[in-house]
Amino acid sequence: MHESFVSNPSFFKLDATLKKIKNYWQKNFDARGLAITVDQWLVIENLYKHKRITHNELAKLTSKDITTVSRIVELLVRKELVERQGSTDDRRKVFLQLTPEGVSKYKEVRPLVLEMRETGWKNLTEGDFQEMTRILDVIYSNIP
Amino acid sequence: MHESFVSNPSFFKLDATLKKIKNYWQKNFDARGLAITVDQWLVIENLYKHKRITHNELAKLTSKDITTVSRIVELLVRKELVERQGSTDDRRKVFLQLTPEGVSKYKEVRPLVLEMRETGWKNLTEGDFQEMTRILDVIYSNIP
DNA sequence: TAGCAATAGTTGCTATGGCAACTATCTATA
DNA sequence: TATAGATAGTTGCCATAGCAACTATTGCTA
Structure with missing residues (x-):
């Protein structure tokens, strides 16, 4: 183990880079009046890919705390982008899925997301x- | 630009890794009763290295919003780990520095931080x- | 030198993050 | 089958993050 490993703040650069990315994404979302946050986008993206899942499953897919998922879902339900459906098998469970408006939102935002990902990876290779x-x-x- | 660049959620893995690191650090802080957060540690570390700086300088060093710095400093002042000194040259400025207790806290936490950084970089090389x-x-x- | 722009910092608001405590429901087992 | 433990989700609390609006001060310039 060389000195640079321990002297260099291991999480600091990760944190700084991530904040810069999220900020850039959010500013672009706002500039286009998309009315969602970056984390809300992550939830929408996962609901688009996985259709009908529970809070717990969504939490695992997004690496978010279930409490955070619960609150983000609440905001998306209020925006009418997501709907809840109580399970009949197990009445503790709630299935989540995008509303038609949610699907539209996904399709509206997706091209911008692809563009921003390309911007982030500019000057880097597949190997990188x-x-x-x-x-x-x-x-x-x-x-x- | 290959498909993996754009299909893969560019910030997701960064976010997940950073959360895992911060969580691990916080649990270790808590287990030892250090009574600080990971971000408070980052502020203490920078004040130890730079001695007497302003909120603005601290914000740049930590990649934090000045409002966030302002609030973290307030918490550290209440814990008597940091003290504020109004500048006489420019009365808008406030210089920040660790108290003797703050310096002790730094020295108490530092070995654990080095240890946790090593844990994170296990199985990775200097080149990585x-x-x-x-x-x-x-x-x-x-x-x- | 009066007044305006820039700068330093704080406060209010909303969102995310994590922990603890809580309700409701389900499962396992004595 | 009564009950204890596990599971799904929500709510309260505090910390961090960022934006807007605000105060106080300083610097610039007409």
Whole structure:
């Protein structure tokens, strides 16, 4: 273990980069009047891909606390982008899915998201992407 | 630009990894009764390194919004780890520095931080660290 | 030098994040 | 089958994040 590993603030650069990305995304969302947050987008994206899932499943997919998911869903329900359906099998469970407006919102936002992802990865190669993914995965698995 | 660049949620893995790191750090802080948060630690670390700086300078060093810095400082002042000193040259400015208790807190927490950084970088090389740093720097500079 | 723009910092508001405590429901088992 | 434990989700609390609006001060310039 070399000095740079321990002297360098390990999470600081991650934090700074992530904040810059989220800020950039949010400003673009706002500039286009999309009326959603970046985390709300993440939820919408997952509901589009997985159709009909519970809060718990959504929490795992988004790496969010279930309480946070619960609150984001509440905001999206108020915006009429998501609807809740109580399960009949297990009355504790609530299934979530996009409303038609939610699906429209997904399709409206998606091209901008692709564009912003390209902007972030400019000047980087496919190999860089894989390296980063690999390293983040190792860090993730290192932590108990 | 290959498909993986645009199909893969670019910030999601960063976000998930960062949350895992912060959680792990916070649990260790709490388990040892250190009575600070991870972000408060970042502020203490910067005040230890830079001695006597303003809110604005601290905000730049920590990549935090000045409002957030202002609030974290308030919490640290209440804990008597940080003290404020109004500038005489420019009465808008407030200089911040660690109290003796703040310096003690730094020295108490520092070994644990080094340990946790090593845990995060386990199974990774110096080269991996540099790769990650390079890639994050490019992403950061890509974003307007 | 009067007044306006810029700067330093604070406060209010809303959203996300995590923990603890809570309700409601379901499952397992004595 | 009564009950204890597990599970799904919500709510309260506090911390961080960012924006807008605000006060106080300073610097610039007409």
